[in-house]
Amino acid sequence: MDNVSWDTLPDHAIIAIMSYLSLEDRARAGRTCTAWQRCYRCPQFWHTTTFNFQQPHDGRCLQWLDQYAKHMRTVRILLNQREAENRANACKALYVLSHVEGRQLMKLCIEFTGDNPLFYNGKEFVDALKALFDRQTDSVSRQMKHVHLSGLAVSYDNTVFDLLSENNPQLQSLDISNNVRICKVPPDCVERLADRCRSLTHLALFHCSLTDQVLEALARVDRAPLDYLSIACRWEQAYIGELSSEAWTHLTTRCPNLRVRLTFTDTCPLHKIAVIMKPEIPVVELRFEIASGIFNDEVNLAASFYSKTLEKVVLHTQCCAELGDSLINLVTRCQRLTSLLVYCVLEKPVVDKILALCPDMKERGTYVLKWEPDPEVN
Template sequence: MATAGGYEQQGWSTLPDHIVVRILLHLDLTDRYNASLVCRSWQACFHQPYLWRYFHFRFLTTVDPQKDRMWGYSQCLAKHGHHLRSVRLSLDQGDVENRHHACRVIESLATTEGRQLAEIKIFFTGENPLFYAGAEFVAALKTLFGPTPPTIKAPRSQIVHVDLSDLTVPFDDSVFMILAENHPNLQSLNILNRMLICKVSPSSILHLVQKCRKLTRLMAYHCSLSDDILACFAESDRAPVEHLGIVCRREEKYSKTLASELWRDLVTASPSLRVSLGFDHTCPLIKVGELMLPEIPVRELRLETFTRIFEEVNLAAAYYAPTLEKLVLQTRNSDDLGTALINLTQTCKLLKSIYVYCVLKREVVEEILASSPLIRETKDYILKWTADPEPWVVGVEEGD
């Protein structure tokens, strides 16, 4: 063993296996395979089950040889698919080959013998093609969430975490009915996927909540919720709810507010419940105040309406002082808004994050920071008193 400067020089092959595995975890499949060719020790690490518990499939560019990449992924699934626990799948959906290969991966996961898959998250990173409905992804998800194929001998594990928030296709009730029937141990579901129209009805979410008694985290549009869902969440024979993420949009013009008494029952049954409540620019302004019920334990409030508002900020201070930790606000500046923001920061002692996407008066910003030690400590805020061209300015902002 050679020495240099009094220190022994050791080869790469002498690195402990767990260190090598940690290194390989940060590499994509091609680099991971190339690294495995360094020596026999690294080759053995390449095949360790722990290395394949978490895997990210990527179809992001047409420059790479996609057929070769898909061949490598197919080999990975054939040899190590039964070790996969958490899967991330990213693709630029503008390319037809990317979509085809991504769906093949999802379908392969569905038919992997002895699979242990517990978590899946799908990312669309590009722009949807014109008139694209994503029917192949809906079909692939139904296969993944469906019953065990007769060709699979060993029983498959149940999926417990599903995140479809970056899958911008209009999935419907059938996807979640199948998910509920075959994966009753589901713990978290995010379907806030930014599609213009939500096709998921309250009846399908109610069926899922009734079947999945361990579901503790649900992120969905307000139009997909109902009083019956809140009542089901409050039942005594299920796990307490930890997090509800609710976004209100144009559909609220025709929907009704969830009952205050049912929110109270839910908070009693789940005292640690936190709620993220959001309103986008399509939500009728008159509905914002109606939906901001004082019984809701709101931790994060997003008022991204782009309209001139301030009364809703005062409501947040009055209703959510014991719980509010984060405020995101997109609006136009006014003296009333400045007064409301100062009142909110003085009232909500737990507030530690505030993003205001308009130009405020300097004295308002200084008063907000002076009133909130937590915001000063975390430095987690956007507060401007001069116009800035990007990245937070939307349209033409008003100054002082």
Template sequence: MCAPFASNLSRLQDMAEAEEDSNSWAYLPDHIIVKVFSFLNLQDKFQASFVCKTWNDCFHYPILWSDFVFIIQDESENQASRHRKCLEMHGAHLKHVLMKVDQSKPLCRKVACDILNGVADLPDKTLSSIKIDFTGENPFFYAGAEFVQSLKKLFGSNPENLKISAHSLVNVDLSGMPVAFDDEVLNLLSQNHPLLESLNILNKVLVCKVSSECILNLVKKCRKLKKLFVFHCSMSDDTLVALAEDHRMPLDELGISCRREEKYGVDLSSEAWQQLMTKLPSLKVMLSFDHTCPLHRVSQIMKPEIPVHVLNLQTFTMIYEEVNQAASFYRNTLEVAVLQTRNSPELGRALVNLARHCSHLHTLIVYCVLKKEVVDEILSLRPKMKKDGTYILKWKPQAEPWYVGIEEGD
């Protein structure tokens, strides 16, 4: 083989190898790899990071750690170690955090609290949103005291060390934690996080320990609040008036849940509601009643001045009079109604009345078996509801669970 030909062949081989290398996974642009990683869970991202140095570098991009889900479901030491390592390396990048914790397992509770304490100790944290969901069964007599202490630390038990401008929480959702929060927890939140925009404490704890004075204090300090979900016993006329004050962000949503505490509770006055509505005509209110709320209090708390968009009447009792009341009071606002009740001819007529008069009603969930003619009439009055499948209206007994949008007799 002549020298020039051999030289050219070698050059072609080098070019082919270079082209092959340039088409390999390692040569994908970083932003594409990061985008792919964003769809993977932590374990899959971790495994993918071993492919090459480029992928490992992408694994540590801060953007991949701004929205993070801590799933703490088993008592494996490997899981605990991974979560602690993630916090150590990327805690400063965490911005929106969701924690799913099996609180029935001691190690899971410990790991979850360690994470909360670790985030609280970060000198340059950027956390703005936190949501915590318990997924297991509470141990007997469990009050979640260790989580209360961790939340106090997270919210700023040492305010002198808290840089409000950089660290203020914006969204806090504790509705998934059946834990008895006290005033101190929320006072720390309002004191140290004045930029708060959303708070939900509607959990399944048996007794609410948050006072109306505490919520009033929070509303006065957190003037950017847009969404607030609390128990009725924690509300007061003064709080409604405070929400109507000038020089604060208008509240978009207010969720109020009524339970056993209403036996000795005080109603929110029509005058306070009217003052709030004059200031905030676009406010949407979710009003809920569970089976522990004394039945006679339901009709007392429901007032025509309240702009109820979502109504939950999950009382397990005869509530047709309250349904008729809702049709009269909330005909211009009601969009969603959920009922857990018992069937009767009066209930059927009340539901038809609700469908006829509430022109904005788009979702109706009824957890009892109705008459077929009642179901047919409701769906004929609300054809869009039938088209969208945003209802549960059964006329045949069926095994639960019942799913929204499945045909009424199927």
């Protein structure tokens, strides 16, 4: 044991340790000794890389991008978008990645961590994504397989995803359900994506981007069965039609392992909720994020429709007199329910009853149930 030291560790162990460091700390560690410098220059070391642009000086990490971008397979970009220099640094990283010869990039995740500046539309990110997705991959380059943009609060349009689907037909997962007021991704764009990307198995988007024709495209026999579909329902529901039971039945028949996450946001018209909650949908996660309050009918409807599939329920709402009984009915009928998060005050007997009915959930602690209001913060 006396001969063991940091520079005698195997390379894979050093790479694993250094992977937890920021890019600047990685560079410092790489100058420590010959063995660590060898690991720093190893292509495997750069397979998963996170760029964190929170302050303007964080742009210094871009100095290593030109040299090592060709090795990057998974890239995560975090930034506080309030600062113009942070936005410029993030876009520069995207442009460098878009021009790499023999590109290995397969997974991209971009996440804003701050608040958008006033009247900010994010056009520079839309243009950077177009440049990245427009790249015609050569025989050496890899195609994008996973794109997660739910944390990117900009209004991207259909041209972004037309370019993505045209040039990356091996795409397997896509999340575009971001926090913007207006969705500019029309159903025909999603239909083209479903037709071109036949390996797509995980999709997250807004309900307004779906039609029966899109569900039919996702159910085609010449493509991989869809495994996961996340749908967020917002104010647009007041102006669009519903998805038919026939289209849902066709999709679930073609995709027997499909799991659906259904979210109703604060702007979704209340009278549309029951229309959207069809019994043919295999809902495993149901979220009511409606601060103005929901009716107990919606919870009872979930208990009736999704008793065989529902695993998680989240309620951000105001309490009503009947909600406690509806929740007890829910946990009684939904035997697969493993998580219940209720962010309003219930009566203590209701909480006790729910925990008595769900001992496994109580033991795991996968619940939020309270009978006293949170203390006020001065």
